[in-house]
Amino acid sequence: LPATNMADFVEIGKLLAQTGMFGTNNPAEGFVIAAMCHQSGLTYIEFMQQYHVIKGKVSKKADAILADFNRLGGEHKIIKRDNEGAVIEFKKGQNTYTSKCLWSDCQNEPFVYEGKESEVLACLLDDKRRAGLKLKTKWATPRSRMQMLFARCVSDGVRAVDPCSVQGQYTPEEVDDFETT
DSSP: OOOOSHHHHHHHHHHHHHHOTTSOOOHHHHHHHHHHHHHHTOOHHHHHHHEEEETTEEEEOHHHHHHHHHHTTOEEEEEEEETTEEEEEEEETTEEEEEEEEHHHHTTSGGGBSSOHHHHHHHHTOHHHHTTOOBOHHHHSHHHHHHHHHHHHHHHHHHHHOGGGTTTOOOHHHHTTOOOO
16 A cells, blocks of 8 residues: 555554454554555555454564564474463574473463453462462363464574564564553
8 A cells, every 4th residue: 555654654654453354443553554564565465364452562473473484494392282281392503402392391370360460470379269260262262272382382482592583573363461550
């Protein structure tokens, strides 16, 4: 789309938000999408394939991170992927790393529970209050949990072996856990 000035991006942002295709109905987030696509040379379809906008932040999908890692010469081998955990071996050049994201470990982390991180952490440290914690919806069912564990495993592993594939971007699963003030 031809965009020659800021007003064009504002208008495009409104239209993008109205479509709902980009996970937002907020014109300001639509503006960010339009500007990002323009600056990085992405089409809107490419944006949808690679990114999400969550809580006003652009996040990179785990499968897009993994695709970039492979495109940049990395290799990965899935060792485990089920509702109990994800284990992936990553290789690039001289670097090899096995990333593990196990449900047994995640149950001791605040990001799987509803509530503010500091409050959840206090409950995790108190056995009596721990029983009152409620899992976030994305962690409550086996299939959804499997997908969350895998995405976190990809993010951790690629960051360790080839940060260029991530370039400081967070996955939607990580952004969703950011506390808003």
